[in-house]
Amino acid sequence: MKKEPYGKKRNKNIYVYNRFKGVDYAHTPANISPQRCVDGINMVRSEVGKVTKRTGFEYDSYVWKEKINGIHFLQKDDERVCLIHCGTRFYLNDRVIYSQAADSFSQAVQLKDSLYILDSKSFMVFDGSKISNVKDNPFVPLTCTGRSPGGGGKNWQQPNILTDKRTEGFVSDGESTVYILSQRYISDDNVTVRIENDNGTQTDMTENHGFTVDRLAGTVTFETPPPLSKNTGKDNVYITYSKSTGADRNILDKCRVVTVFGAGGKPDTLFLSGHPDYPxxxxxxxxxxxxxxxxxxxxxxxxxxxxxxxxxxKNSSLFVHRKDNERGLNIIVRQCNGGDEKYFSYPVSDSLQGPSAVAADTFVNMANDALFLTEKGIYAITQKDTGQDHYTQLRSLFINRKLLANKALSKAVATAYNDFYVLAVGSEIFLLDTLQKSYEEDKEYSNYQYECYHWKIEPQVRLLFVQDGRLCFATEDGRIGRFYTDYDNPESFNDNGKAIKAVWQTGNFTGDMTHRNKNIFWLWMVCATALRTGVRVQAQIKGVWTDLFSDMTTGRFFQWSAIQWSKFTWSTDKTPKLMKRTVRIRNVDKTAFRLENSEINEPFGLYELGFEYTTGSYYR
Known part of the structure; x- marks a missing residue:
């Protein structure tokens, strides 16, 4: 923004809006920064300091007949595999690969080359081609090692709650036929044995074929002694049997929340929670x-x-978000406590006070912030300059008034798209621009705010995701929409064939002398050129919005393939265009301007807005 008086005789002044930022619903039109807009629907940053009309979207031709509950991606080598959860089925390339899912939202995370999925009914794994229940192929732990046929040895791994099976390793003496297990009263499941031979081969045995089992005593009796272990102290006989762990092996199936974490923030460990009976x-x-x-x-x-x-x-900490803690300590902090190679713990190192998170699918790690939706806006977890003591900070000051007015915040969903945190609530989409930080003096507990944008679309958004570089969404009625990315193509500027209304409205202009009349007689804009573009300009004069002019040709350039005779131009200049008009706004104490493009298949980019004015007598 620039103000510059000139001309001694007429006392002319100019006022320029530039270096545009985002919307500001937190301040009144009289108190807003000239770089922001009071009402900015369907606009977004094109580059830092400039804004443009957003692109529209198209629907996939196929409409799903049931609710879309999840769209998940598995990165395998150079391929990104898309898995769609619709109703009770999972689809891979339009083919059903699993049909026993819950008809509810699902979450998924990738660990190694597999996707681990929760739907509140089953704990599943997707390997790129098929889905199975994790408990159907669990890891069988080695609970004892270095055990002699008569007992002893040392405990190694704990039992796995996903299975009653466990394995014990014995060092054979070459003579004993009776091997005593560490547990008695073992289960009726078949017992198996693996013997490692000196020549590197192994012998697998099943119950009653070379050995028998006394389940009450917990002993295994071989028909012939297993061979002597040639490596002193090294296990060469492994006996696998079942005994109840006392845990419910189905308990993880009902979990709803999942993430990956590990030592130093390395994503090597699954964390599950959200069980309805153990919340x-x-x-x-x-x-x-x-x-x-x-x-x-x-x-x-x-x-x-x-x-x-x-x-x-964030970094080496895992932040666990709790809902409505009675003391307001809604976040606890876990850090990895490294033990030996087989055991790590994750004790609570801190707890943070702050507003409660309200939507499970709004937690997104951006480049510099971990953002999430709360009952008081979009918050981030950050650290003090010393690197110690985490705390939460508001990041959505500029959109909070309209964001928090939405009654369906618990259904909000979010994703990261380029440098934006994108959050959808129903038919409204809010964007936080992480490239643009603003340091606001009136927010005591926030170092900075992000510039924000506000979009409106017709459908109700159920899911947000990014695929092939495009921001995408799933609707409540089973459709998938994909926003266009080609800003140079006018055909990108429609919402599935419908026009997009884009508005940029300034705050109040009062000049340096609020109590005197202002007379505005010349107005100009610098706008981006396009094959088809235009703008309608209005001014607020004594509280009433009045049309000043519409310019539907100046910003266009000529191309034979895009001729529109009603808005024809011979110009081949593709650089930003100056649009200027004589206007008559007389004897006002204040005014504001509204720029609008509501035409189908028309972009609109704003670089600068300015006007010339004089200051007159006292306002009456």
Missing amino acids: GREWFSQRDNPRFFSVGNTDLAGSDNSPVIGYTV
Whole structure:
């Protein structure tokens, strides 16, 4: 923004709006920065300091007959595999690969080369071609090692809650036929044996074929002694049997919330929570082994009275978000406590006070911030300059008034798209621009705010995701929409064939002398050129919006393939165009301007807005 008086005789002044930022619903039109707009629907940053009309979207031709509950991606080598959860089915390339899912939202995270999925009914794994239940192929732990036929040895891994099976390793003496297990009263499941031979081969045996089992005594009796272990102290006989762990092996199936975390922030461990019967409890896998959840790998996130709603990961800390904690400590902080190679713990190191998160699918890690939606706006977790003590900060000051007025915040969804945090609530989309930070003096507990934008579309958004570089959404009625990315193509500027209304409205202009009349007689804009573009300009004169002019030709350039005779131009200049008009706004104490483009298949980019004015007598 620039103000510059000139001309001694007529006392002319100019006022220029430039370096545009975003919308500001937090301040009144009289108190807003000239770089922001009071009402800015369907506009977005084109480059820092400039704004443009957003592109529209198109629908996929296929309409799903049931609710779309999840769209998940698995990165395998150079291929990004898309998995769609619709109704009770999962689809891969339009083919049903699983049909026993819950008809509810699902979450998924990638660990190694597989996708781990929760739908509140099953804990599943997708390997790129098929889906199976994790408990159907669990890891069988080695609970004892170095055990002699008569007993002893040392405990190694804990039992896995996903299975009753466990393995014990014995060092054969070459003579004993009776091997005593560490447990008695073992289950009726078949017992198996693996013997490692000196020549590198192994012998697999099944119950009653070379050995018998006494389940009450917990002994295995071989028909012939297993061969002597040639490596002193090294296991060469492995006996696998079942005994109840006392845990419900189906307990993880009902979890709803999942993330990956690990030592130093390395994503090597699954964390699960959101169980309806144990809302504050968490379970975590062994490192690099998502099929192994030790019976001891569980903890309460404070108390069971505060359900876990989501996770964020920042540096080497895992932030567990709880809903409506009675003391306002809605986030607890876990850090990895490294033990030996087989056991790590994740104790609570801190708890943070702040507003409660309200939507499970709004936790997004941006480049510099971990953002999430709360009952008081979009917040971030950050650290003090010393690097110690985490705390939460508001980041959505400029859109909070309209964002929090929405009554369906619990259904909000979010994703990261380029440098934007994109959040959808029903038919409204809010964007936080992480490239543009604003340091506001009136927000005591926030170092900075992000510039924001506000879009409106017709459909109700159920899911947000990014695919092939395009921002996409799924609707409540089973359609998938994809926003266009080609800003140079006028055909990108329609919402599935309907015009997009884009508005940029300035705050009030009062000049340096509010109490005197202002007379505005010359107005100009610098706008981006396009094959088809235009603008309608209005001014607020004594409280009434009045049309000043419309310019539907100046910003265009000529191209034979895009001729429109009603708005024809011979200009081949593709550089930003100056649009200027004589206007008559007389004897006002204040005014504001509204720029609008509501034409189908027309972009609109704004670089600058300015006007000349004089100051007159006292306003009456």
